Amino acid sequence: MKSKEKSCENTLKVSFESLSRNESLARSLASAFMTQLDPTVSELADMKCAVSEAVTNCTVHAYKNTVGTVYMTMKAYSDRSVRIEIRDKGCGIDNIEEAMQPLFTTDPDGERSGMGFTVMENFTDGVRVISRRGKGTKVTLTKKLSSLRSDT
Ligand SMILES: Nc1ncnc2c1ncn2[C@@H]1O[C@H](COP(=O)(O)OP(=O)(O)O)[C@@H](O)[C@H]1O
Ligand SMILES: [Mg+2]
Numbered sequence: 010m011k012s013k014e015k016s017c018e019n020t021l022k023v024s025f026e027s028l029s030r031n032e033s034l035a036r037s038l039a040s041a042f043m044t045q046l047d048p049t050v051s052e053l054a055d056m057k058c059a060v061s062e063a064v065t066n067c068t069v070h071a072y073k074n075t076v077g078t079v080y081m082t083m084k085a086y087s088d089r090s091v092r093i094e095i096r097d098k099g100c101g102i103d104n105i106e107e108a109m110q111p112l113f114t115t116d117p118d119g120e121r122s123g124m125g126f127t128v129m130e131n132f133t134d135g136v137r138v139i140s141r142r143g144k145g146t147k148v149t150l151t152k153k154l155s156s157l158r159s160d161t
Contacts, residue, residue, distance in 0.1 A: 015088040019045065024080045027072040027097070035064040035081060035095075042083045043091055048154050055132035056091065056152050062125040063095040063148045069121070071099025071146055090134075090153040098145040105138050 021042050025031045036057040043053055060081075067079045080096040102108045108115075109130075114123035129136045135151035 015086045015090065017084050018087055019085040021083045022081070024078050027068045027077050027079050027099075029065075029068055031079070032061055032064050032068065035079070036061050038081065039083065039093055042085070042093075043154075046085055046089055046091060046154050052152065052154050056093065056150070059129040059132045059136075059150050059152075060093055060095065062128050063150065066125055066148075067095065067097040067099065067146075070115070071097035071101075073100065088153070089156060090151060093150045094147060095150070096145065096147040101142040101144055102138070102140040102146055103142055105140055109136075109138065 019042075021038075023038060025034060039057055039060045040053055043056060048056075064079060064081075067077075071077065077097060077099055080094075082094040082096075084092045084094075086092070107113055109126040110123075111127045112123040114121045116123075126136065126138075129148070129150060133150045133152045135149075137149040137151075138146065139149075140146040
């Protein structure tokens with residue numbers, strides 16, 4: 010019997026250190042992986058932006074004052090959706106609902122805008138956050154790519 014369920018057609022797993030220079034690396038990795046789905050320029054830009062926010066959070070919040078490992082898993086599905094999971098083993102988030110509110114930040118220096126999760130939500134089709142204090146955080150970003158390209 011033929012299943013209508015979407016199937017995962019490709020997976021890429023990478024890990025890197027939580028250094029700020031690896032934020033652009035993460036964006037490039039996401040971009041390179043998504044190329045196989047023939048995304049539009051704006052779909053690509055949106056996902057890169059969301060990935061950037063999630064990875065930056067690992068660097069500045071999860072592994073604050075230290076350096077840890079960021080794990081990135083990318084999956085491409087038969088229905089032209091892409092899922093990018095960004096995971097850390099850092100400090101974790103106490104109150105996820107509060108953390109995801111626009112303008113909420115725990116940054117005491119006022120350097121952060123508190124808009125990271127809002128950007129992720131606006132530029133993707135789904136953001137899922139799982140976190141445990143002292144154990145780490147997993148952010149899953151999902152985006153469904155259009156089947157008709159408009160910019161070619
Ligand atoms: N990976 C993470 N580990 C620990 N805390 C996090 C992580 N990601 C986000 N947070 C918490 O959620 C808050 C909101 O994140 P965000 O919306 O990106 O805003 P900002 O990074 O500008 O503070 C952060 O201030 C931080 O307290
Ligand atoms: Mg942020």
